[in-house]
Amino acid sequence: DTEVTQTPKHLVMGMTNKKSLKCEQHMGHRAMYWYKQKAKKPPELMFVYSYEKLSINESVPSRFSPECPNSSLLNLHLHALQPEDSALYLCASSQVDTQYFGPGTRLTVL
Amino acid sequence: GNSVTQMEGPVTLSEEAFLTINCTYTATGYPSLFWYVQYPGEGLQLLLKATKADDKGSNKGFEATYRKETTSFHLEKGSVQVSDSAVYFCALNRNNAGNMLTFGGGTRLMVKP
Numbered sequence: 001d002t003e004v005t006q007t008p009k010h011l012v013m014g015m016t017n018k019k020s021l022k023c024e025q026h027m028g029h030r031a032m033y034w035y036k037q038k039a040k041k042p043p044e045l046m047f048v049y050s051y052e053k054l055s056i057n058e059s060v061p062s063r064f065s066p067e068c069p070n071s072s073l074l075n076l077h078l079h080a081l082q083p084e085d086s087a088l089y090l091c092a093s094s095q096v097d098t099q100y101f102g103p104g105t106r107l108t109v110l
Numbered sequence: 111g112n113s114v115t116q117m118e119g120p121v122t123l124s125e126e127a128f129l130t131i132n133c134t135y136t137a138t139g140y141p142s143l144f145w146y147v148q149y150p151g152e153g154l155q156l157l158l159k160a161t162k163a164d165d166k167g168s169n170k171g172f173e174a175t176y177r178k179e180t181t182s183f184h185l186e187k188g189s190v191q192v193s194d195s196a197v198y199f200c201a202l203n204r205n206n207a208g209n210m211l212t213f214g215g216g217t218r219l220m221v222k223p
Binding site: 004006031040041042043045048056088090092094096097098099100101102103104106 | 142144146151152153154155156159161199203209210211213214215216218
């Protein structure tokens with residue numbers, strides 16, 4: 001089984017809201033990732049967690065706050081977002097060199 | 111640095127036509143190479159992979175061979191179907207710390223009945 005799940009599937013929020021995206025995998029992978037994907041572009045890496053510790057932050061604005069509560073869960077907390085943050089947010093986990101992606105959360109910021 | 115270059119799309123084919131999507135890469139060492147497919151409104155799905163020179167990855171009728179001499183990993187399928195319409199991303203992983211992927215720009219495939 002190579003399934004990564006993400007909730008919610010769609011999210012609409014105002015610029016003053018606080019919301020969270022959730023990602024879960026039960027494959028025993030020890031690395032998890034957040035990506036942002038704009039239309040007609042490849043995914044852009046935001047954060048990498050390795051063994052539940054943040055190992056890479058690709059200079060992402062502080063209005064995005066990742067959290068890894070345990071080895072199966074990854075959250076992305078959102079606060080004071082801008083309309084340009086509207087995108088598809090993808091979670092992935094990896095075993096050795098291969099990343100497996102979730103279905104994504106389509107985020108719209110009004 | 112690492113880079114992946116894909117042919118620009120969209121690629122428009124009739125059903126049962128032969129498909130080639132070109133992918134070339136620049137990287138030091140021996141990266142692992144991947145093709146991912148993204149159907150409309152969905153996340154990325156791993157289509158196939160190859161980890162060393164001359165390896166052939168295959169899945170669902172798609173194939174790609176790791177060619178180190180030409181630094182290429184072209185995706186092929188002998189007979190496409192309407193259901194293959196999607197965006198295809200070529201990617202490499204240098205297997206360094208963080209297992210970071212470098213993606214090509216993506217190629218949109220449209221298959222007409």
